[in-house]
Amino acid sequence: MALQGKCAVVTGAALGIGRAITEILMKNGAKVALLDVNQAAGKSLVEVLDKQYGRERTLFLNCDVESEEQIKAAFQKTADTFGGIDILCNNAGILDEKCWERAVSVNLMGVIRGTYLALEHMSKLSGGRGGVIVNTASLAGLGPLPSCPVYTATKHGVVGFTRAMAAASTASGYGIRFNTLCPGFVQTDLYTSIKTNLGQFSDLADATQQMVEQLGVVNMSDVAESVLEMVTDETKNGEACFVSPKERKYVDFPKFMG
Ligand SMILES: NC(=O)c1ccc[n+]([C@@H]2O[C@H](COP(=O)([O-])OP(=O)(O)OC[C@H]3O[C@@H](n4cnc5c(N)ncnc54)[C@H](O)[C@@H]3O)[C@@H](O)[C@H]2O)c1
Ligand SMILES: CC/C=C\C[C@H](O)/C=C/C=C\C=C\C=C\[C@@H](O)[C@@H](O)C/C=C\CCC(=O)O
Numbered sequence: 001m002a003l004q005g006k007c008a009v010v011t012g013a014a015l016g017i018g019r020a021i022t023e024i025l026m027k028n029g030a031k032v033a034l035l036d037v038n039q040a041a042g043k044s045l046v047e048v049l050d051k052q053y054g055r056e057r058t059l060f061l062n063c064d065v066e067s068e069e070q071i072k073a074a075f076q077k078t079a080d081t082f083g084g085i086d087i088l089c090n091n092a093g094i095l096d097e098k099c100w101e102r103a104v105s106v107n108l109m110g111v112i113r114g115t116y117l118a119l120e121h122m123s124k125l126s127g128g129r130g131g132v133i134v135n136t137a138s139l140a141g142l143g144p145l146p147s148c149p150v151y152t153a154t155k156h157g158v159v160g161f162t163r164a165m166a167a168a169s170t171a172s173g174y175g176i177r178f179n180t181l182c183p184g185f186v187q188t189d190l191y192t193s194i195k196t197n198l199g200q201f202s203d204l205a206d207a208t209q210q211m212v213e214q215l216g217v218v219n220m221s222d223v224a225e226s227v228l229e230m231v232t233d234e235t236k237n238g239e240a241c242f243v244s245p246k247e248r249k250y251v252d253f254p255k256f257m258g
Contacts, residue, residue, distance in 0.1 A: 001132060001232050004029035007082035008231075009075065011065050011114060012092030014041035016188030017136060017181075017223055021089050024224040025231070026053055030087065033078040035063035035071075065092045065110030066102075071117050085121045086131040087231055090114040091181075093136060093154075095190050098199035100150035107154035111135050112161060115178075123174040130175025134230050135162045139184045142242060142251060145211075147194075147204035155182075159240050163253070166238030177237040179230040182251070184244045185211075186218045216245035 008025045012018035013034035022032050026049060036042040042060040049058045059081050063074040079085055090111040096103045115133055122128040140148065141155030159180050166178035185191055195205045226241045226248050240251040 001086070001234060002029070003087075003232065006030045006086040006131075007033070007078065007084055008087035008089065009033045009035060009078055009085055009118070010089045010091055011035045011063070011110070012136075014038045014045055014060075016190065017183070017186060017220070018089070018091040019045060020220045020224040021091060021134075021227050022049070024228050025087065025089075026057060028228065028232075031057045031059075031082050033059045033061060033074065033082065035061050035065070035074050036092070037062065037064050065090075065114060066105050068113055068117070071114055075117055075121055079121050084129060085118060086129065088114060088118045088122070088131070088133045089136065089227065090133065091136040093190070095148060095151050095194065095197045096199075097148055097150055097197060097201055100199070103150050104154055107151070108157040108161070111158050115161075115165060119174065119176070122176050125172065125174060128175070132177040132179070132231050133162075133165070134179050134181055134227055136181045137162070137240070139182050139215075139242060139244075141180065141182050142240065145208065147198050147201045147208045149201070163238050163240070170237065177234070179236050179238070180240040181223070181227055181230070182240050182242045183223050183226075184215045184218050184242075186220060186223055191217075218243050218245050222248060 008030045010022045013022045014036035039062050046058045046060045061074040063070045093107045122131045135158050137158040138155040140152045141159040145152050162178050162180040169176050226243045230236045
């Protein structure tokens, strides 16, 4: 998929990985609707991007992925402004083992909600032109983080949901590819605030720090490049891309049938 003139929606776009995804998509020619609850950060980023790429290439929308109404309105505003939606990156996510229901609501339900609402705009079965959806999971979607069992559950859910949607799309003809981003530790606000968000598992903070030292911290540019590849490479559907400081590899999941 060539990105020139294509329209992307990125949730959690104002900071961290979402900002990096937004920037690499724009650098490669896409228009981007930035959805986030952090209005100050979102508007500040749009100012920077408008200076770099011109004012017609971005749109910031205050949108909480926990709200069906807000996502629906944001997607409609995006389609009305840019003429459709070709790319969706469901990236918004939090780490909160204390308020774990909120983590489930944002990290898993928000991804499901965004995906289903995007189908109404993107699926060829509903008059759309197809495209690609990349959902942000984590390495914790491939293996357990003992200090964050609910976070781990949400990210495993994102991996499984996305792989199932990829298979459904192939079987039903949505014309949409679905892939999952699974980075290790990345230097962002979420990463910086780990220790304050472990709740009853705070006693495992040091063990988690040891995992950081063992695994290392992933370069943001490598994370962004992985997303660009999953968006543009038309052969990628149903993939989960593990991004570590040393490499990026597509996970070879066990097959249990045939
Ligand atoms: N940082 C890491 O080590 C790491 C590693 C793997 C995966 N991830 C995942 O990457 C994604 C982005 O995380 P990050 O590290 O960039 O975090 P971050 O906190 O730096 O950025 C998250 C962004 O999402 C926004 N956001 C949070 N809740 C929202 C909601 N309900 N609706 C809309 N926007 C919301 C925040 O305002 C923020 O701009 C998350 O899904 C996270 O789980 C992070
Ligand atoms: C404390 C949480 C901080 C940030 C959350 C963010 O999503 C980062 C997660 C980073 C690492 C998770 C590591 C999990 C590691 C173990 O589960 C281990 O089993 C690795 C699992 C699979 C490795 C895949 C592979 O080697 O092929």
